Amino acid sequence: MSKAVHQSDFLFKQVYDYVIHRIERKEWKEHDKLPSVRKMAADLKVHRLTVLKAYQLLKEHGKVYVKDKSGYFVQACEKTTPEMIDPPILAASVQKNHLYDIHQTPGLFNFSQALIDPNLLPNHFLSDYVKKVFDLYPKVLATYSTVQGDEELREALTNYFMNKYKTFLGAEDVMITSGSQQAIHLISQAFIKPRDTVLFERPSYSAAIDIFRAQGAHIVTVDIHAEGYDLEQVEACMKRYKPRLFYLNPTFHNPTGYTVPAWQRKKLVDLAEKYRCLLIEDDAYHDIYFTQAPPSPIYTYDTAGTVIYIRSFCKYISPGLRISAVICQSPLIRSLLAAKSLADNGSPLLNQKIFLHYFLSLRMQQHLEKLRIALQIRKEIMEEELSPTGWQWTCPNGGLNLWVKLPEHLSTEWLVEPCIEQSISFVPGVVCDPLKQSSSWIRLSYSYVNEIQIREGIRRLVKIAGY
The missing domain is CATH 1.10.10.10 (Winged helix-like DNA-binding domain superfamily/Winged helix DNA-binding domain)
Known part of the structure; x- marks a missing residue:
């Protein structure tokens, strides 16, 4: 060459x-x-x-x-x-985002996007709220939000979290960001210097891995299982490596779908306080559950200011609105506001107002109830089509993905090209592994494709794999 x-x-x-x-x-x-x-x-x-x-x-x-x-x-x-x-x-x-190339690959059977099928989103209702916002705030397009976010929205979110989780919270403890990825990026800028140690679940959210690596972090991994974490391993890592923070996704974890039990959440806060390690709780799928609601977020156990909580909403309402909330106590929020002030003058006010009025309506809960049913049906269809293969996965109670283990002889690296030729995309496990070793795993998202596409796409995938 x-x-x-x-x-x-x-x-x-x-x-x-x-x-x-x-x-x-x-x-x-x-x-x-x-x-x-x-x-x-x-x-x-x-x-x-x-x-x-x-x-x-x-x-x-x-x-x-x-x-x-x-x-x-x-x-x-x-x-x-x-x-x-x-x-x-x-x-x-x-530092590139390793999901970027995957998401740029065109495919009729798109199992790589952990997004909701646009046909399942409340597009018609949202158009009503766009009109309402322009009636109520005629100068909304001529106005910046504050860096911290629209006060009316922060008050509404404060009331929601206090009523639901019985925790004390003020609007000053909430910051609005343009999606959870911006929140993660701001956290990395505010709290991480080159060669600082960061704990990560293995596997984990690929974009977060890339963001912290770009900041120069040294990543140490902690395994996550269907039962949660090995807390002895977590404590040993905190004691040995003295990490600045632990990035975790304990509710319908991406990519595995696992949910950490409540008793471990309380223990994690205790360990974080003991070893002075920030917990970064990324909660993107909290409302997407199928049989029962998940445990309360880790941040609800926090009394010493060791948890930064990232809550996403727009993934299952309107991804284009790009609204996430970051919740943490005073010294931490000030550092994040300083970082955000360098990034922008505040998330778009129009988006915040549209989300606010939809969030306060009965339509949001009605939408979520219907969405859960639709996604559960799609998950079950995918599992039905995969079941004859003997491949392994843990059935998730929520979220958007299946984390599937292939036989050892079947490498995801080999699968990529023939699948692309058949218009099939998925996320190879190595992309989600901070150690880049999970070559027998794939993440399949059932949320972006309809029932017919799931059946046909999985059948093609299984055939390509020789089953």
Whole structure:
């Protein structure tokens, strides 16, 4: 290979440039077949999804064309212009989000997106609240929110949490962010310096892993099981590594679907106080349960200010609103507000007001009741289609995903390319593993595809796997 691909740069763009370079040097001539996605990925030592994205970009730019089930071929190109061969401007250093390439892959059977099927969201009702907000706040588009978030919304959330969990809370303890990912990013900026130790569940939410790694954190893992954590392991890690914080997702955990029992939640707070370790509780799916509501959040046991609680709502109402709430006590909230003031002047006020009025209505609870039933049906259909394979998973009581263990001989790395060819996407387990070792696991989301797509997509996946 005449051109190396470096991990620190935009990988797919470098693959793109590599192919262009070979074409311009006439090493690959018009109508020559490019190496397969698998071979190119192996040669350049990058992920197949990175190569696939580069090939798709080449196709969009008219540099290659596709023959059905035959691969990618060099297009008969127009004369190269100087602009085309100028070197690209590359970022000095960017830690990539490993889910990004997966989510950019088109697919009819999209089992990689832990999002709700738009057909299950209250789109019609939300349009009513948009009109209502403009009637009540005619200057809403001409007004910034405060950095901390709309006071009316923070008061409403305060009342909701106090009534539901019987905990004392003030509006000054709540900050509104543009989604939970922004909240995690702000926490990493406010509390983590390079080489600080951060505890992570294994497996865990991929974007959070990438965010803390980008901040220079040293990650130490704690296993999560269907029964919760091994608290002796947690305490041993806190005692030995003295972590700054422990990022956890204890309710319908992403990707496993596990829920940590109430008695462990109380014990975790005790350990955090003892070893002066912040607990970052990411609670994205609390309202998506099927048989019984989950235990109260960990933050409800906190009296010493050791928990930062991130609660997402818009994933199952309207992802485009991008509303999450961060709840913590005074010294912590001040640090987060300082970090957020550098990021923006506050989350969009229009979005906050739309969410506020829907949140206060009876329609939200009615929507959640219907949504739980629809998602449970989809989960059960996916489990039904997977059951003949003998593959292993723990049936979750909520959330959006199944965490499936494949037989040892079946590598997810091998599955990716033939699945993409069949319009199937999933999240490989290595993406969710801070140690990058879970090569026999996959995350399948049942929430973004309808019942017919689940049946057909899983049947195709199972057939590709040889079952």
